[in-house]
Amino acid sequence: MNTCIKKIRELSADLLEKGEVEKVIGFAKGTIPMATSPIAIQKKQDVNKLVFNSTCGLNLANYVSKGKGKIAVVTKGCDDRNIVTHIVENQIQRDQIYIIGVPCTGMVDKPKIAALFEDEILEFSEDNDTLTVSSLLKTQTLKKQDYLKGNCFYCTHKNPVLYDVLAADLVEEQKLDNLFPDVDQIETLDEDAKWNHFENLTKNCIRCYACRNACPLCYCPTCFVDESDPQWVGKGQDKTDVNTFHFLRAFHCAGRCTDCGACVEACPMGINVRDFTRKLNKDVLQLFGWEAGLDMIKRPPLDTYRPEDPDDFIK
Amino acid sequence: MILSNKQKGYTMKFITIDKNNWTKGIDKSRETYQLFGPVKDENGCLIKKLDSDVQPDMGYYESVMSAKSVLFPQTEKILSASLDESLEDHHIMKRAENDYSPRAVLGIRPYDAKAIALVKLNFDTKEFQDPYWCDAYDVTVFVGLGITRPGPFDFSTSVGTGPFCEDDLDILLADLDDHYLAKILTPKGDAFAITCGFDTMADEKESQVLFDILRKEAEKNITSRVEINKLKDKTILDLHEADFWDDLAFSCINCGTCTYVCPTCWCFDIQDEARQKQAFRFRNWDTCMSPLFTRHATGHNPRGTKVQRVRQRFMHKLKYFLDKYDQGIMCVGCGRCVKSCPVNIDIREVCNMMNAYEKQN
Amino acid sequence: MENPYIPYPVRIDDIEIATEDKSLKTFKFVFLNKGDEEKFSYQAGQFAELSIPGVGEIPIGIASSPVEKGFVKFTVFRTGVVTSYLHNMKVGDIMGIRGPLGNWYPWDKLENKNVVIIGGGFAFTTLRSSIVYMLDPSNRSKFKNIDVVYGARSPGMLLYREELFEWEKRSDINMHITVDGTDDPNWKYHKGFVPQIVEQNAPKADKDTYAIICGPPIMIKFTQPSLTQLGYKEHQIIMSLENRMKCGIGMCGRCNIGKELVCKDGPVFTLEQINQTPKEY
Numbered sequence: 001m002n003t004c005i006k007k008i009r010e011l012s013a014d015l016l017e018k019g020e021v022e023k024v025i026g027f028a029k030g031t032i033p034m035a036t037s038p039i040a041i042q043k044k045q046d047v048n049k050l051v052f053n054s055t056c057g058l059n060l061a062n063y064v065s066k067g068k069g070k071i072a073v074v075t076k077g078c079d080d081r082n083i084v085t086h087i088v089e090n091q092i093q094r095d096q097i098y099i100i101g102v103p104c105t106g107m108v109d110k111p112k113i114a115a116l117f118e119d120e121i122l123e124f125s126e127d128n129d130t131l132t133v134s135s136l137l138k139t140q141t142l143k144k145q146d147y148l149k150g151n152c153f154y155c156t157h158k159n160p161v162l163y164d165v166l167a168a169d170l171v172e173e174q175k176l177d178n179l180f181p182d183v184d185q186i187e188t189l190d191e192d193a194k195w196n197h198f199e200n201l202t203k204n205c206i207r208c209y210a211c212r213n214a215c216p217l218c219y220c221p222t223c224f225v226d227e228s229d230p231q232w233v234g235k236g237q238d239k240t241d242v243n244t245f246h247f248l249r250a251f252h253c254a255g256r257c258t259d260c261g262a263c264v265e266a267c268p269m270g271i272n273v274r275d276f277t278r279k280l281n282k283d284v285l286q287l288f289g290w291e292a293g294l295d296m297i298k299r300p301p302l303d304t305y306r307p308e309d310p311d312d313f314i315k
Numbered sequence: 316m317i318l319s320n321k322q323k324g325y326t327m328k329f330i331t332i333d334k335n336n337w338t339k340g341i342d343k344s345r346e347t348y349q350l351f352g353p354v355k356d357e358n359g360c361l362i363k364k365l366d367s368d369v370q371p372d373m374g375y376y377e378s379v380m381s382a383k384s385v386l387f388p389q390t391e392k393i394l395s396a397s398l399d400e401s402l403e404d405h406h407i408m409k410r411a412e413n414d415y416s417p418r419a420v421l422g423i424r425p426y427d428a429k430a431i432a433l434v435k436l437n438f439d440t441k442e443f444q445d446p447y448w449c450d451a452y453d454v455t456v457f458v459g460l461g462i463t464r465p466g467p468f469d470f471s472t473s474v475g476t477g478p479f480c481e482d483d484l485d486i487l488l489a490d491l492d493d494h495y496l497a498k499i500l501t502p503k504g505d506a507f508a509i510t511c512g513f514d515t516m517a518d519e520k521e522s523q524v525l526f527d528i529l530r531k532e533a534e535k536n537i538t539s540r541v542e543i544n545k546l547k548d549k550t551i552l553d554l555h556e557a558d559f560w561d562d563l564a565f566s567c568i569n570c571g572t573c574t575y576v577c578p579t580c581w582c583f584d585i586q587d588e589a590r591q592k593q594a595f596r597f598r599n600w601d602t603c604m605s606p607l608f609t610r611h612a613t614g615h616n617p618r619g620t621k622v623q624r625v626r627q628r629f630m631h632k633l634k635y636f637l638d639k640y641d642q643g644i645m646c647v648g649c650g651r652c653v654k655s656c657p658v659n660i661d662i663r664e665v666c667n668m669m670n671a672y673e674k675q676n
Numbered sequence: 677m678e679n680p681y682i683p684y685p686v687r688i689d690d691i692e693i694a695t696e697d698k699s700l701k702t703f704k705f706v707f708l709n710k711g712d713e714e715k716f717s718y719q720a721g722q723f724a725e726l727s728i729p730g731v732g733e734i735p736i737g738i739a740s741s742p743v744e745k746g747f748v749k750f751t752v753f754r755t756g757v758v759t760s761y762l763h764n765m766k767v768g769d770i771m772g773i774r775g776p777l778g779n780w781y782p783w784d785k786l787e788n789k790n791v792v793i794i795g796g797g798f799a800f801t802t803l804r805s806s807i808v809y810m811l812d813p814s815n816r817s818k819f820k821n822i823d824v825v826y827g828a829r830s831p832g833m834l835l836y837r838e839e840l841f842e843w844e845k846r847s848d849i850n851m852h853i854t855v856d857g858t859d860d861p862n863w864k865y866h867k868g869f870v871p872q873i874v875e876q877n878a879p880k881a882d883k884d885t886y887a888i889i890c891g892p893p894i895m896i897k898f899t900q901p902s903l904t905q906l907g908y909k910e911h912q913i914i915m916s917l918e919n920r921m922k923c924g925i926g927m928c929g930r931c932n933i934g935k936e937l938v939c940k941d942g943p944v945f946t947l948e949q950i951n952q953t954p955k956e957y
Contacts, residue, residue, distance in 0.1 A: 032468065035659040038566040058658065062568070111467070119376060120466040136464075204358050206389065208602070210570035210657050225608055229757050234585045236390035236599045254382060266657035268572045270358035286355075383911075393681055396729035406729050406770035407685045409700075410689075442940070443680045443925040551934045555954045582929030585681075585922045587732045593732030596681070601928070608930050609920050611755030612734075615893065617919060618954040625931075627956075635935035 004102060008074055009047045010167055011100055013226075015072050016044045021098050022069035023232055024187075025060050026050040033124040034110050038063055038214045038217065042186040050074070052167070054126055055132030057107040057265035061085075061216035069226060072098040074167070078108075078151070079261035080160035082292025085256055088296060091219060103171040104146065106152035106289035107261070111270050113147055115232060116140060124315050150274060153177060161294055180282040195273075198243065204269040210274045214266035217256050220255040224248060250276035255284045258293045325502055329522035332488075332495040333421040338370060340511035347510050348456070351385045352421035353378055361376075362420070371421040373490070381408030381651065382427045383434065385420050386451040387600075389575075393447060394559075394596035398589060408596065413447065417506055425484065426647040428457050429476040432483040432646070436640050437581050456507045461526075463533055468650025470539040470663060475643045478537070479530035496522055541666040543644055546637055553674045554634055555626065558589050558643040563665060564625035566658040568630065571602030572612045573652035574630065574658070576587055579645045580652030582608070603627050629665050680925045683727035683772025684712040687749075691767055694751050695831025698799050701753045701763055702739065705773060711908050714726060716776060718742055718799060720805040724775030726763075735921045735939070737890075738776065739801035741808035743815070748773065751801045751835060755872060777924040778943050781806055781888055781914060785949050789884050790821040794899055794918045796827055796870045796891030799870065800835045800917060803890050807843065823879055827854040827870040828830040831863060852877045870895055874902040881907035890916040893957060900947065910948035917943045917950075933957055 028039035028049045036056050039048055040063070060073050061082035075083060086092045111219050113133055114121060122136040131142040153266040156179065159170045178184065184294065186197060209225075212218045225245050233248075234241040241298055250273075261279060263273040283292050287310050288301035301309075317646050332340065344350065345367060351372025353361045358376040360384065363370060392411040399405055438448040462469070471477050481487055483502030488495045495519060499505050508514070509560070522622050547637035574580040584601035587594065601608055610616040619622050636645035646662065688702035703726075709714045716724075716737055725733040734756070740749035754763045781802075791810065795803040802825070810819050824843070828834045834853065844851040844865075854866035854873045866873050869892070879885060887903055889896055896915060903913055909910070918929035919938040926940030934953035936942060 030659040031664060032653060032659065033663040037659040040562075040565050080446075119464060120468070158670045204356075204361065207572075208571040208575050209605075210568065210572050213568035213570045214657055229760075231757070234588055235584065236597050237388075237530075238390070255525055266568070267572065268576060268655040268657070278568075286471075360848065394729075398730060406772075408683055408729050408772055410679055410682060437927055437929075440926065443927070446679045446681075485692075551953060556936070570761055581923070581927070583927075585733065585928065587730050589730030597728070598928075601930070604927065611918070611920050612759065623956070630934075630954075631932070633930075636930065639935045654840075 003251070005050065005052050007167040008050050008052055008100060008102070008228070011167065012041060012047045012050060012072065013044045014208070015098060016047070020070065021072040022067075024050070024072040024100070025063050026074040026100075027056045027058075027060075030055070033121045034108070034113070041235070054106065054108045054144060055110065055124070057261060058214060059216050059262040060259045060313055062214060062252075062262065064097060064216075064247060066092060070096055070098060072100055074100045074102060074185055075160055076102055076104040076260075077155065077157045077159050077161070078104075078258045079216075081157060081258040082260065084162050084296055085258070085300075086216065086294040088300065091257075094296075095280060099160065099163040100167055101163030102167045103160065103169065104152075105159045106148040106155065106158070107265075108144060108147050110265075113142070117195055121299045143279070147167050147287075149261050149273065150182070150264065151259045154259070156183075157258075157291075157294075162296070167231035177315060179285070180278060181283045182275075186279070199239070199274055201271060202239075202242050203276055205246070205271060206269060207237070207242060207245065208268065210266040210268060211271075214262040215253070216260075216262075217253050224252075224294070246273065246276055253277050253292055254280040254290050255288070255300045257281055264280070320324045325500070325501050325505075327498055328505075329515055329519055329547045330497050330508060330629050331515045331517045333515075334493055334495065336513070337373075337495070340513050341370070341421070342508065346421045348417045348507065348558055349414070350421060351382070351421055354661075359482060362529040365421075369454070373422050373460060375422070376464075377651075377654075378424075379651070379655065380424045380576055380651065381430065382420050383430065383578050383581075385418065385584075386431065386448050386455060387434070387581065389514065391447060391598050392595055393585075393598050396594045397592060398594050399592040406594075408445070408594075411595070413450075414466045415450045415454050417456070418451070419456045419458055421458045422460040422488075423457050423484075424462060424649065425459050425478060425480040425482075425487065426460055426471045426476045426649050428483040428580045429480055430647045430649075431457070433579050433636075433642065433645055434581045434641065435676075456485045456503050457479050457483060458504070458507065459488065461487060461489045461529060461533070462530060463490060463532055466650065467539060468538055468653045469648060470541050471648035471651060472534050473540045474543065474646055474648040476647050477499045477530070478533035479526060487526075489526060495572060496525060498526060515669070539648075539650070539663065541632070541648070541663045542670045543633070543666060545670045546633055546644065549634070549669070549672065551630070551634060554672060555630060557669070557673075559668055560622050560626045563660070563668075564622040566619055567625050567660055568658060569604045569606070569624060570657065571600075571604050571623055572655050572657065574602040574604060575600060575654060576651040576655045578631070578651075586668075603631070625660075627645055629662070629669065630664070633666055633669055680794070680919065681774070681923070683725065683733075683774040684716060685709070685770060686773050688765060688769045688771070688796035689747060689766075690769050695798075695834050696830075697891070700751055700753050700835065702749055704740075704747050704749050704770075706747050708731050708770070713746070716773065716954060718748075718776035719731065719780035720809040721780030721802050722776040722778050723802070723924075724748075724750070724777055725921075726752070726762065726772050727772035727774050728758060728761060729772070731761045731955070733942075734762075735777070735918070735924055735930065736798075737805075737943075739804050741805045741812070742810040744944060753798050756899050764840060764951065767908055769831060771894065774924065778939055779941070781916075781944055783809075786886055787818045789886055790879060790882075792823045792878050792887040792889070794825045794827070794870060794874055794878070794887060794889045796826070796895040797822065797833070798835060799891045799916075799918075800826055800896075803888065804836050804839070807849070808839075811843070811846075812852070820884065821850065821879065822848070823850045823877075825854070825870060825874050825878060826850040827868075827873060829856045831855055831858050831860060851937055855935045858934070859932060869898070871898040871902045875921075878903070878906060881912060883911070888914045888916075905942055913947035915945055915947060915950065917945060919957050
């Protein structure tokens with residue numbers, strides 16, 4: 001990680017000095033343990049604010065917006081695929097963006113680590129695969145592999161697919177026999193149990209929309225939940241309205257979601273929003289052989305019609 | 316210090332509550348009181364209405380959400396009307412029926428009670444009283460639990476409250492392993508204790524000494540601080556036009572997390588719904604982080620950009636409120652927003668930055 | 677405890693199309709309970725929430741005048757969900773009115789003063805209320821000269837046209853009616869934007885002259901320099917602001933400019949007050 005930080009800083013300083021980009025979007029050190037914060041660096045002398053570690057679970061493609069100048073962005077494999085999606089969906093042009101790709105060794109599941117401690121975590125550090133975490137009451141050494149975020153656990157695209165430069169050597173991709181064992185498990189539930197699972201999942205939702213706002217796909221100028229004329233969804237805590245938000249948002253991400261996990265990372269209530277999006281990712285893979293953000297030329301499956309598209313749902 | 320009316324003219328007293336008797340007493344109170352308290356689930360701890368078979372988790376460390384929802388639910392039906400034109404009172408709005416039987420919040424943190432005193436400034440004013448909040452307030456007993464192990468995000472002592480602050484509480488409990496020492500602060504608290512059957516008097520002097528020791532010990536363990544001493548002297552316009560807002564707002568994703576977890580954020584939206592022949596008016600928590608919050612029907616938006624909205628939140632809490640009410644800042648230092656913000660925007664840093672800001676000429 | 681969220685029930689007594697493009701209609705309401713009319717005692721410059729059960733509420737300036745009894749009037753521009761619904765309602769329909777809300781033009785301070793009223797477009801409603809109030813025989817002697825500059829896009833977009841032309845004929849009020857443009861060869865009033873007409877026709881400032889402005893943010897912005905040029909001081913310029921509102925009683929938190937709440941501390945402010953606060957309106 002340390003060599004990659006050094007490299008990110010060097011590359012950024014160079015880009016800013018040469019005036020090749022207006023700013024570099026990366027991560028800065030947080031004010032509390034296990035936190036990092038997106039930052040835009042505009043001056044060469046500020047590049048030392050940039051960091052990169054296993055707590056950079058947000059997706060920086062979310063901070064890339066249509067603008068005049070060229071910007072550089074630090075991307076993990078999944079963020080990178082969202083940039084590809086942005087390009088395919090005409091949100092940005094390829095030549096507007098300079099990608100500093102970081103081959104990713106996975107991000108950590110912060111709530112899972114926090115749950116090991118009765119009191120608040122005061123320090124967090126990492127050395128390759130070893131995490132050292134301390135609270136007032138105890139210090140624990142953990143293997144990073146055991147505390148990866150859910151999406152990193154099943155990740156098969158750790159390396160950026162589109163980049164101008166790499167901040168570290170490419171890493172070996174994991175080969176999985178089954179990409180979606182978690183979805184399979186929910187699918188085996190009977191109807192009632194399945195419904196209970198989803199009701200239970202969203203029961204603490206406070207509709208802060210952190211999941212939506214942390215998601216690079218959610219760039220609609222007016223989200224359907226915010227539309228008032230006509231109003232599609234009630235604004236209160238009625239279960240039907242809360243679930244409608246989650247279900248529809250997931251469907252809107254079908255064939256576009258890269259499973260970056262930023263939604264889960266952002267949720268203050270610990271909701272595994274990915275239980276919704278993953279099911280659609282699985283369907284899109286099975287029905288159309290499609291994984292989002294790997295191809296800049298092909299149109300996404302829900303964007304196109306082919307005569308051979310599956311149609312058994314029509315009865 | 317905001318001294319609530321209910322604390323005036325009552326001589327407080329101390330009782331001890333053996334933990335073996337706690338559950339029995341609490342269960343007894345359920346005949347008279349609706350109980351609210353900390354409940355842990357797989358996603359953390361929340362302050363919730365307790366079902367008859369659920370006990371409050373008094374050993375909890377910190378709740379993700381504050382206790383504000385006890386008086387100010389996230390969604391609350393406020394009015395209703397019939398749309399059936401065959402009825403005489405069709406389209407005439409009336410107050411919705413709500414349950415205002417006595418309530419008690421168990422284990423509320425002292426800073427959350429203080430927050431309720433701050434929120435009261437908004438809902439209970441000279442000109443208007445919000446009947447829903449005020450009615451709920453009037454029937455609620457606040458049973459506080461002193462904080463003996465303050466967390467790293469707790470900066471309550473530098474914003475006018477603290478781990479054993481008594482403001483707006485009816486009872487303050489100190490956890491002493493096998494028993495609670497309870498300071499009964501108001502007649503309302505007294506009535507609750509009597510209903511529970513908690514009546515073992517404790518020596519007043521000794522108990523106060525013990526409370527003072529616990530308070531000092533806990534306060535000593537609070538290392539997180541903010542500086543607020545210079546905020547009063549700055550002008551609103553100078554702070555509003557300060558140079559740090561753009562950088563500060565960059566990472567913000569404009570979710571409503573900070574406002575929803577905040578015990579002092581009171582902003583709300585009013586929404587109508589119609590079902591068959593019945594119309595309802597609801598109020599929902601709202602957030603200044605959302606562009607919809609201020610967007611005119613014409614599309615014009617006075618706070619249409621992210622940086623304007625981020626600035627609004629901090630200016631409201633740390634300057635407008637201070638200037639308007641002269642009751643300190645609109646923050647009790649619970650640290651929930653610091654911990655829950657997905658992008659780690661830290662109010663302690665913002666507060667210190669605002670406090671230190673000097674306008675460049 | 678009075679519940680400030682419960683509206684007074686009213687019946688729509690009359691609906692009048694107010695502009696040629698039909699985007700504005702004037703609604704006349706009568707209170708279902710006579711006692712409510714007394715409770716709804718208001719001053720020119722205040723607003724109220726028009727409340728339609730199951731649809732929502734909108735804050736609208738009161739267009740009728742305190743001197744007009746037996747009804748209240750509101751002129752409403754069709755723009756959002758509630759106003760669109762309202763535009764489709766019929767005479768006889770029952771709905772609610774909540775108020776009066778907010779402060780009003782400072783009538784005490786304006787006694788024995790010259791008053792210049794400046795309005796643009798459909799923000800002439802509370803100004804109409806004010807003019808009718810000042811011209812009432814029981815009030816006219818309290819004020820010195822009254823000037824009115826009112827402009828709209830075209831003649832057909834002027835609100836309260838019949839009243840305007842009647843006032844035009846009177847000697848105790850100086851009307852300066854203007855339109856942005858018109859093909860009408862018989863148009864006998866001004867042509868041009870409000871700021872320009874103000875500069876050319878409004879009286880020069882002296883310590884006994886106050887200006888009241890109400891209009892879209894852009895008109896307010898461009899009229900200020902005209903008044904400054906005429907010598908008006910910040911405290912002599914009185915403005916009525918609009919912001920998105922919900923509760924109307926200073927609690928829901930969205931309409932603030934700095935620490936002032938437009939719904940409760942306003943909507944009427946002097947330019948002096950506004951200049952000390954962020955211009956978030």
